[in-house]
Amino acid sequence: MNKNYSRAIPEPWRDISAVFAALGDEHRQRILLSFEPGERLNVGQIAEVSTLARSTVSHHLKVLREAGALLAEREGKEIYFRVNKVFLQDIFGKVTSYLDTFL
């Protein structure tokens, strides 16, 4: 048993901690699943198909972006978000190999 409960969380888990928390919310899952491959969407587009207020969608997008799941780039007045596929693939790959090796 690993008795040092309060030790630092291992690196592959540290990165994914925010991702887990971000994807633990159903609205954020639905937002993520609104994206088609390679697609970019802005707040207005997502707010339109969602059941949430614009400011609420903006909040969830911030959480997803800070977790690394989304990338944002301003283009004129709009800010376009896209799925950070490479990051997510890397994260889940690390978790998978951590699972294989240590758990």
Next chain:
Amino acid sequence: MNKNYSRAIPEPWRDISAVFAALGDEHRQRILLSFEPGERLNVGQIAEVSTLARSTVSHHLKVLREAGALLAEREGKEIYFRVNKVFLQDIFGKVTSYLDTFL
């Protein structure tokens, strides 16, 4: 864009929804990381190394178990938990291939 925001969450995501929520909590991550490969631990052992009350540890173990991340089996007075490695590998494998294909 997938405009049917309120549609059913795709199957590979539905199963993992609870896993994400469960692993989004740092205490539950620490509990999971207390297990060594193939090891079985009971509430008392985990409560001893953690900073939480026994009832709180019990609560977190319930969340992890209901999410599928842990399996529980009673053995006399104690209830032993172990990491459901196969389930987690399956889940993260599904998420990875969903990522590759649809996002």
Next chain:
DNA sequence: TATTCATATCGATGATGATCGATATGTTTA
């Protein structure tokens, strides 16, 4: 520069979750 538009941030409220001690449930053993 003033206006319009898109998004972010703020402040307040309500809901959900974490936490604990106390109590209940279930199991072994005297």
Next chain:
DNA sequence: TAAACATATCGATCATCATCGATATGAATA
């Protein structure tokens, strides 16, 4: 059956998060 032990559940409290409308920030355009 009574006592001791391990864990689960209950009830209350506290903290965190989701949510919204209103306001602020930033960018394009008249």
